[in-house]
Amino acid sequence: MQTRIDKRFLTCMYCPNLCLDRCPVVAATGDITYAPFAKMSLAGLLDSGLVFADRTNALVVYQCIACMACTEYCEHNVDVADALLNTRQELVKKGITGIDRTLFDEDQDLLDSRLKKGFPAQWFEPGLQGVLMPGRAMLRGPFSQMHALTGVLSRLRIQYLEVAAVSAMSTGYDLYAAGFLDDFKSLSRAMYARLRKYKIVVTPSPVVEYTLKVLYTLFNTGSGPQVRSLTEVIKPLVLAEKNKNPLHLRMAFHDCSFAGRYLGRYEEPRQILAHLASIKPLELRRTRENAMSCGFGGGFQRLFPDEALRAAMEVLKLARDAGAQVLVTEAPECYDLLGKAARKLRSNVRVRLLFDLVYQWLKQNR
Numbered sequence: 001m002q003t004r005i006d007k008r009f010l011t012c013m014y015c016p017n018l019c020l021d022r023c024p025v026v027a028a029t030g031d032i033t034y035a036p037f038a039k040m041s042l043a044g045l046l047d048s049g050l051v052f053a054d055r056t057n058a059l060v061v062y063q064c065i066a067c068m069a070c071t072e073y074c075e076h077n078v079d080v081a082d083a084l085l086n087t088r089q090e091l092v093k094k095g096i097t098g099i100d101r102t103l104f105d106e107d108q109d110l111l112d113s114r115l116k117k118g119f120p121a122q123w124f125e126p127g128l129q130g131v132l133m134p135g136r137a138m139l140r141g142p143f144s145q146m147h148a149l150t151g152v153l154s155r156l157r158i159q160y161l162e163v164a165a166v167s168a169m170s171t172g173y174d175l176y177a178a179g180f181l182d183d184f185k186s187l188s189r190a191m192y193a194r195l196r197k198y199k200i201v202v203t204p205s206p207v208v209e210y211t212l213k214v215l216y217t218l219f220n221t222g223s224g225p226q227v228r229s230l231t232e233v234i235k236p237l238v239l240a241e242k243n244k245n246p247l248h249l250r251m252a253f254h255d256c257s258f259a260g261r262y263l264g265r266y267e268e269p270r271q272i273l274a275h276l277a278s279i280k281p282l283e284l285r286r287t288r289e290n291a292m293s294c295g296f297g298g299g300f301q302r303l304f305p306d307e308a309l310r311a312a313m314e315v316l317k318l319a320r321d322a323g324a325q326v327l328v329t330e331a332p333e334c335y336d337l338l339g340k341a342a343r344k345l346r347s348n349v350r351v352r353l354l355f356d357l358v359y360q361w362l363k364q365n366r
């Protein structure tokens with residue numbers, strides 16, 4: 001009997017490891033067992049039944065941040081993240097991974113209370129056409145960021161957004177990425193039902209944006225709200241403001257994989273930064289389509305927090321090498337990891353969120 005191996009796995013099996021230096025997991029761990037070529041070869045063998053699936057080799061398939069850097073580089077356009085995700089789903093179905101599903105449960109009471117503390121009461125007035133979804137990374141982060149977010153929206157007179165109970169709920173990306181597909185489908189249906197009453201959802205998180213815009217539409221029918229990133233919403237309003245007092249900072253921009261490779265947004269944040277500082281931001285050696293992941297994605301941070309932190313430290317080193325004083329990101333998820341990496345490295349490079357800089361500029365510019 002002939003054994004069939006899926007073409008995506010086979011392509012990598014015959015590849016001389018070309019995308020090795022693209023992989024942030026290899027950079028973070030120094031272990032080429034986790035190179036895309038090796039993970040795909042193992043996944044192909046597991047998938048075809050040629051290798052017995054146990055917990056040890058199942059977990060190798062989880063050593064992927066789903067950042068798509070290898071796919072961007074690949075001559076054959078192999079979607080490694082998607083192929084590994086399919087393998088994860090199969091392994092979860094068979095109960096082989098040993099990954100505890102509750103690892104992806106949120107402390108909802110904590111998120112609810114942080115939402116209430118972080119957003120002034122007037123933001124909870126119901127009846128507006130849009131809702132703000134800050135995302136769990138932002139809700140777990142410093143209150144100063146929530147203050148900056150509401151400050152930017154108020155100063156730019158964006159008045160169609162409210163905050164509601166749904167704003168503190170997880171959209172479940174990590175659950176999906178870890179292969180718990182049925183749980184993710186149920187969660188997405190429940191969330192979609194809650195969000196349908198709105199015409200528009202605005203989020204500072206490219207992870208939330210991708211989950212709502214792309215993943216939810218895979219498992220939900222009928223029309224849902226329009227989903228927009230905070231960056232897109234504020235860009236025309238920021239550029240319309242005369243720059244009387246530019247920020248004097250040497251800034252470099254870190255492209256989040258979700259905003260960049262997943263959603264194709266590279267120019268808008270750079271245009272905002274160029275406007276704030278009256279000069280284009282510095283570019284990292286790995287930038288735009290070739291940007292290096294900070295370690296967030298694919299459920300990697302929850303499963304392997306130390307390795308994720310090391311990936312973020314690699315990005316910080318790129319910022320240092322570029323001569324940046326400030327490394328800017330639009331994603332609260334990247335901000336969290338890069339900030340931890342900066343503290344760990346005792347780096348002189350400060351990490352800032354894009355909208356936080358916009359808030360600083362708006363205050364000093366008027």
Ligand code: SF4
Nearest residue numbers: 012015018019037074
């Ligand atoms: S993703 Fe492309 S470049 Fe990377 S190992 Fe597979 S075939 Fe080679």
